[in-house]
Amino acid sequence: MNVTFDALPPTARVWIYQANRPLTDAELAAVGPHLAQFATAWTSHGAALRAAAEFRHRQFLVIGLDEAVAGASGCSIDTSVRFVHELENALSISLLDKAHLAFGGAAGLELLERRALKLAVAAGTLGPETPYFDNTVATKAEMEARWPAPAGRTWLARYFAPAPAESAGAPTPA
Template identity: 65%
Template sequence: MYVSFDQLPPSARVWIYQANRPLTSPEIMGVLPTLARFAAEWTSHGNALHASATFLHQQFLVVGLDEGVAGASGCSIDASVRFVAQLEQLLGVELLDKSRLALLQGGVVQLLKRNELKAAVADGTLAPDTFYFDNTLATKGELDTAWPRPAGETWLARYFGQEERSQHLA
């Protein structure tokens, strides 16, 4: 069952897929009905899931699921990944590639290849206060409160010679 993304509870599980380029407003508007249809039809062992999907920052597909109603099974998660692969074809973007990090610099999402990470830290392109989109967040609450957040407060802290300072542990 489709639920508006903003109506998902903070405990809702999220999956974040990062596009290799910003999507245009017409591209996003054109795919919104497809996202709603997927969420409306997504099931787990025959049970309708309370789900939603949206694009954030014109570059991130976020699928959300209220597991308080019904949880996702392995098969339903596989179905969602197949859906994302179909979106890649439809939009002509990569969403399943995990080889790039996304940073927010000057209000613009910038992508950095993982193998360029150390050099970016050395030249100051990536600093502890650079906002980083940690796409491994698990819940909508984390998405709402800690995405993006300063790189020095994420797993990237080790590249700055700092211990990770998680807001959740503070």
Template identity: 65%
Template sequence: MFVSFDQLPAHARIWIYQANRSLTSEELASVEPALRQFAEEWTSHGRALAASAAFLHHQFLVIGLDEALADASGCSIDSSVRFVRALEQALNITLLEKSQLAFLVDGEVQLVDRRELKTAVAEGRLRPETPYFDNTIAQHQQLGRAWPAPAASTWLARYFAGA
């Protein structure tokens, strides 16, 4: 069953998928019905799931699930990945590729290849306070509190040691 994204409880489980580019307002509007339909129809062992899906910052697909009502099963997670793959094809984007890290620089999402991270820090393009989108967070409440978070307060802290 569909739940408005902003109505998901703080403890709701989330999955974040980062697009390789920013989506246009037109693309976001065109995909909105599919996001709602996915959440409306998503089930686990035949039981409806209280779920939502939304694009945040024009670049991050976030799927949320209130597990207090029903947990996601392996099959339901597989169906969510199939949905993500369908979105990739429909929008001509990648969402499942993980080699790019996202930072908020001058109000814009900027992607940095993992292999270029040390260089970006050494050159001062990324600083300890640069907001980083840690897409491994797993609860809805973390979106407002720690997403994005200063890079040095995340798992990236080791890159700023001594900086």
């Protein structure tokens, strides 16, 4: 059954799919009924799932599921991934590519290739306070609390750690 995200409990499971570009107003308006239809028809072993689906920040498809009502099965997760593929084809976007990370920037949402992460940190264009959209959050509560979160407070923290000091007792160059 289709519900709004506000109606889902904090423990609701979420899946976040990041698009490779922002959707236009026309695309968002056109896709809305398809998101509602998916959430309404989504089932697990014949049981209706209490779910929500929406785009946030014009670029993230977020699917939420109240697992207290019924949990997702392997088949129902497969159904959701097929739906994501259908959206990719219908909108000519990529939602399943994990090669880019999303950050909040002065110009809005900015995507950065994973392999360019170290260079961006070294160049100072990405810092520990840069808002990072960690799409691996698992629950609605986590999403609301830390999506986005300062990059330095996520798994990216290791990129901002200071270089290790020379070990004690090691000879110093003359």
